[in-house]
Amino acid sequence: MLEIKNLHVKLEEEDKQILKGVDLSVEAGKVHAIMGPNGSGKSTLSYVLSGREGYEVTGGSAELLGEDLLDMEPEERAAAGLFLAFQYPVEIPGVGNMTFLRTALNAQRKARGQEEMNATDFLKLIRAKAKELKIDADMLKRPVNVGFSGGEKKRNEILQMAMLEPKMCILDETDSGLDVDAMKLVSEGVNALRDEGRGFLVITHYQRLLDHIKPDVVHIMSDGRIIKTGGPELALEVEQNGYADLLAEVA
Amino acid sequence: MALPQTKLDATEERLSSLTLPEGGWSGAARKDALARLREYGLPGRRDEYWKYTRPDTLVQPGAPRAALFDPGEAPVFDSIDRLKIVFVDGVFDAGASDDLSLEGVTIERLAEAQSDLHWAQSLYGVLEVKGQDPVQRPLAALNTAYATDGVLIHVTGKPSRPISLIYHHRSESSDAILHHVIKLDAGAEATILENGPAAARFNKCMEVDIADNATLHHVRTQGRDHERRAATHIFARLGTESVFKSFTLTANGVLTRNECVIELTGDDAVAHVAGACVGDGDFHHDDTVFITHDAVNCESRQVFKKVLRNGATGVFQGKILVKPGAQKTDGYQISQSLLLDDDSQFLAKPELEIYADDVACSHGSTSGAIDEEALFYLRSRGVPEGEAVNLLTLAFLAEAVEEIEDETLSEEITARIEQWLIRHAG
Ligand SMILES: Nc1ncnc2c1ncn2[C@@H]1O[C@H](COP(=O)(O)OP(=O)(O)OP(=O)(O)O)[C@@H](O)[C@H]1O
Ligand SMILES: [Mg+2]
Numbered sequence: 001m002l003e004i005k006n007l008h009v010k011l012e013e014e015d016k017q018i019l020k021g022v023d024l025s026v027e028a029g030k031v032h033a034i035m036g037p038n039g040s041g042k043s044t045l046s047y048v049l050s051g052r053e054g055y056e057v058t059g060g061s062a063e064l065l066g067e068d069l070l071d072m073e074p075e076e077r078a079a080a081g082l083f084l085a086f087q088y089p090v091e092i093p094g095v096g097n098m099t100f101l102r103t104a105l106n107a108q109r110k111a112r113g114q115e116e117m118n119a120t121d122f123l124k125l126i127r128a129k130a131k132e133l134k135i136d137a138d139m140l141k142r143p144v145n146v147g148f149s150g151g152e153k154k155r156n157e158i159l160q161m162a163m164l165e166p167k168m169c170i171l172d173e174t175d176s177g178l179d180v181d182a183m184k185l186v187s188e189g190v191n192a193l194r195d196e197g198r199g200f201l202v203i204t205h206y207q208r209l210l211d212h213i214k215p216d217v218v219h220i221m222s223d224g225r226i227i228k229t230g231g232p233e234l235a236l237e238v239e240q241n242g243y244a245d246l247l248a249e250v251a
Numbered sequence: 252m253a254l255p256q257t258k259l260d261a262t263e264e265r266l267s268s269l270t271l272p273e274g275g276w277s278g279a280a281r282k283d284a285l286a287r288l289r290e291y292g293l294p295g296r297r298d299e300y301w302k303y304t305r306p307d308t309l310v311q312p313g314a315p316r317a318a319l320f321d322p323g324e325a326p327v328f329d330s331i332d333r334l335k336i337v338f339v340d341g342v343f344d345a346g347a348s349d350d351l352s353l354e355g356v357t358i359e360r361l362a363e364a365q366s367d368l369h370w371a372q373s374l375y376g377v378l379e380v381k382g383q384d385p386v387q388r389p390l391a392a393l394n395t396a397y398a399t400d401g402v403l404i405h406v407t408g409k410p411s412r413p414i415s416l417i418y419h420h421r422s423e424s425s426d427a428i429l430h431h432v433i434k435l436d437a438g439a440e441a442t443i444l445e446n447g448p449a450a451a452r453f454n455k456c457m458e459v460d461i462a463d464n465a466t467l468h469h470v471r472t473q474g475r476d477h478e479r480r481a482a483t484h485i486f487a488r489l490g491t492e493s494v495f496k497s498f499t500l501t502a503n504g505v506l507t508r509n510e511c512v513i514e515l516t517g518d519d520a521v522a523h524v525a526g527a528c529v530g531d532g533d534f535h536h537d538d539t540v541f542i543t544h545d546a547v548n549c550e551s552r553q554v555f556k557k558v559l560r561n562g563a564t565g566v567f568q569g570k571i572l573v574k575p576g577a578q579k580t581d582g583y584q585i586s587q588s589l590l591l592d593d594d595s596q597f598l599a600k601p602e603l604e605i606y607a608d609d610v611a612c613s614h615g616s617t618s619g620a621i622d623e624e625a626l627f628y629l630r631s632r633g634v635p636e637g638e639a640v641n642l643l644t645l646a647f648l649a650e651a652v653e654e655i656e657d658e659t660l661s662e663e664i665t666a667r668i669e670q671w672l673i674r675h676a677g
Contacts, residue, residue: 050631053623078633090628094646100629103642108633143646144628160632 001065001199002026002049002168008059009041009048009224018044020224021060024201026168031200033210035235036221037243042203043087045221046170050084051077064168078104079111081167085157085174087203092144097156100144101126101163108164129162133189150177158189169193170201175209187212207239220246258292261310265293268312269397275365280376284395287380291389300386303566303598304508304537309390309482314426314452317478317505326417327446327472327667331659333415334358336402340420340450341427343400347417355408356441361401361430371403371432378458378486382512386541391484391510394456398430401456406439406465413442413468418449420476425450431457435465437490442657443467448474448504449481459487461495463517469497470660472667473504477533480506485524491517491546498655500664501528501536502671508537515542515549515577525554525654529668530563530595531675537566538586544577544610551581556651557588558644559595560675570602573610580605582612589647590620591640641672 002025009019018041026032034042048055049062051074062069064080072080092100106116117125130140133155145153154174161169171190175183190200190213202213210218210232218234219226222243227250228234238246254262266288274281294306308315336358337347343360351358364371376395382388404414416431427450435441439462449455461467473481481504487495501507513522528536542551557565567586588597599616621643629639648668655661 052627052631073636074627074630075633075635075639078631084631086628090624092622092625092628092643092646094649095625095629095642100632100634100642103638104629104632104634107635107638111633111635164632 001028002201003063004060006060007045007048007062008057009044009055010058012054012056017058018224019048022224022226024219024226026199026201028199029196030216031194031202031213032217032219033202033204033215033235034219034221035204035238040221041224042221043172046084046172046203049170050074050082075107076111078164078166079108083161083164083166083169085154085161085169085171087172087176089145089153089157091146093146095144097140097142097144098126101160104160105163126163129159132192133159133162133185135159151179151182154178155182155186158186162189162193165193167197168199168201170203172203173205175204175206183209184212207235210235222247222250254292258295261295262289262293265310265312271396272399276367276369276372277361277375280372281396284376284379284392287383288389288392288396291387291392293389293393300539300568303568304535308480308506309452309508314424314450315480316423317420317451317476317480319420319423320448320476322475324670327663328415328444331413331444331663333413333444335415335417337417337419338400338427338429338449340422340425341399341429341453353410353412353414355410355439356404356406356414358414359403361398361403364403369403370405370434374432374434374458374460375430378460378488379456379484381488381514382484382486382541388484388510388512390454390482391456391486394428394430394454394484398428398456401430401432404431404433404443406433406435406441409440413444415444415446418445418447418453418474420448420450420474420479423451426452428454430455433457433467434460435462435467437462438464440466441468443469445471446474448476448479451479453479453481453483455481455483457483457485459485459495461487461489461493463490464492465490466494467496468656469495470655470664471498472500472502472664473507475503477503477505479504482508483510485511487513487522489513489515489517489520489522492519493517494521496523496654496656497525498651498664499526500667501526502667503530503534504536505533506535508539510539511541513542513551515544515546515551518547518549520546520549522550523552523554523654525552525651527556527648527651527664527668528565529558529671529675530560530565532561532563534559534563535566536564538569540569542571542582544571544573544580544582546577548579549577549581551583552654553584553586554651554654555586556648557597558591558648559588559597560591562594564595565597567599567601567616569614570604571612571614573605573607573612575606577607578609580607580610580612582610584614585650586616587647588618589644590618637676641669641676644672645669
């Protein structure tokens with residue numbers, strides 16, 4: 001599904017290398033988790049994959065279903081099936097949540113040569129999905145993320161993911177800022193989307209989330225590289241011992 | 252103080268191309284206005300009040316040629332049930348206009364109301380004179396003196412339909428001067444719509460007197476002819492607990508200066524003036540607003556938003572004057588521009604002058620580009636860049652458009668802006 005090979009990325013504005021050869025492959029139907037110390041490059045990886053400006057790829061490749069991701073505009077990546085749940089979702093005053101999601105959904109459909117979804121079907125769908133995530137109708141009408149609490153923003157990301165039904169979902173610290181109940185809701189939302197044709201890359205600092213969303217593979221990122229890959233037990237090890245031992249291992 | 256010779260000459264040159272109408276009941280007001288105009292002189296490039304907008308083409312004797320324009324879309328407000336009054340290059344078109352009778356209002360044309368006595372006599376040029384202090388507005392005096400026509404609207408009740416003034420532009424060199432007087436009796440309520448480019452050059456003045464507890468809604472769009480020019484004035488006086496809400500959409504037009512002068516004279520009155528403008532290329536738009544609070548517990552809002560690209564220029568001069576004793580004034584003013592490239596510019600002069608101590612006034616003026624973070628967020632969800640920019644641009648203008656109370660009207664305006672943005676996508 002997602003094939004990242006020897007990816008090197010530096011900042012466009014300064015001479016600072018952030019990703020120093022990332023190799024990662026997420027298969028359809030699998031959940032991969034990435035953990036790693038602050039500043040190790042996890043968010044950068046997610047941004048580079050989704051096409052945010054400000055980064056320069058100096059080497060390597062990233063493909064989604066055999067297509068070169070790095071060559072596409074952000075909207076083309078979305079239409080190709082990539083979705084990033086942001087670590088810090090952006091507030092957009094004046095753009096209604098519903099208008100936004102409907103525009104996005106239909107733009108993706110159009111790009112894929114599918115028919116647009118009409119207003120009635122859209123409304124039905126979004127109401128059903130919002131209900132599952134306990135997002136009330138009032139929030140749907142409000143401008144995108146404006147005045148939403150931290151947890152509400154994260155739930156809104158998952159709502160968007162549920163509506164857009166991407167093939168490859170990247171979740172960047174979706175668990176941060178969530179209370180215990182919201183964490184369960186969000187996890188259920190994610191688990192409901194688990195499917196043979198869909199891959200997940202879950203960035204997190206805590207085992208807590210992985211109790212709910214059980215990963216198949218866990219990677220540890222440090223200083224712009226994946227330094228270790230293993231099963232779910234790797235996350236437990238980090239939870240108990242921190243990163244010191246792992247870092248020492250590779251040093 | 253004697254006027255500089257160049258100004259005197261320019262003024263006399265302009266006047267020599269005009270004939271003062273007889274005017275009947277308005278004759279005296281017209282002569283006074285002419286005297287006033289000679290005293291002020293027409294605006295010149297050195298005038299402080301015209302620092303950001305060059306008045307030359309608004310002042311020169313003939314109108315600069317303005318190519319006719321086919322907008323290729325249904326006229327604005329077309330789907331709205333309204334009483335239509337049509338002017339073509341400033342000349343009343345009886346055939347295209349509706350019958351002027353409507354319950355709750357009497358409507359007459361200025362050019363036809365020739366009797367010696369008329370209710371409008373107490374307003375014609377009267378609110379304009381008040382609006383000449385402390386800042387002179389010579390083009391309004393010129394209008395009062397030389398207006399060839401206009402409508403006199405006396406609202407006594409609550410007419411069931413909006414009154415819609417439609418201004419067509421069919422001659423490349425037309426130079427139109429229209430003057431409207433609108434009077435609302437106590438408790439009356441009406442909606443006035445205006446749309447169309449009007450002429451190659453349009454000088455329009457609207458005097459509005461809103462009595463206690465009366466409400467006037469005003470929504471206008473200025474016509475998309477790229478080469479048209481306009482200098483317009485609104486002079487409004489508000490009584491106790493009265494409401495005036497005015498919104499203007501300006502899309503295109505090589506030069507527009509919209510002045511709005513409002514005096515809140517009765518307690519608890521509410522005045523909102525808002526404007527959205529979108530300009531691409533050879534476009535200069537100036538909103539000049541002066542709101543005077545002269546009563547207790549009044550609210551005023553100025554909300555002006557401008558979207559500019561390819562060298563377009565936006566100007567905002569807005570003032571809130573709170574007179575002594577106008578306690579509990581709530582004054583809000585915001586002027587913002589969204590610059591879609593580095594060539595465009597926004598010039599703003601927001602002013603507050605306050606002589607009462609128990610007031611809440613705020614003002615802000617900003618100018619900036621599209622929010623890149625928001626743009627990326629939208630694109631990452633699959634919205635193509637152009638569409639995402641348009642969504643954010645509409646969102647930027649929304650605060651101004653939301654000042655229109657009637658939902659049908661605000662949706663109509665939003666739809667027009669959307670179409671403009673699609674046509675002018677970067
Ligand atoms: N636009 C930028 N300008 C300057 N430095 C940047 C920029 N983007 C990323 N960095 C730097 O790159 C490094 C990696 O940042 P990144 O956000 O990817 O880390 P992370 O692994 O997601 O950390 P966290 O766990 O704290 O979210 C950090 O040192 C960060 O300061
Ligand atoms: Mg991060």
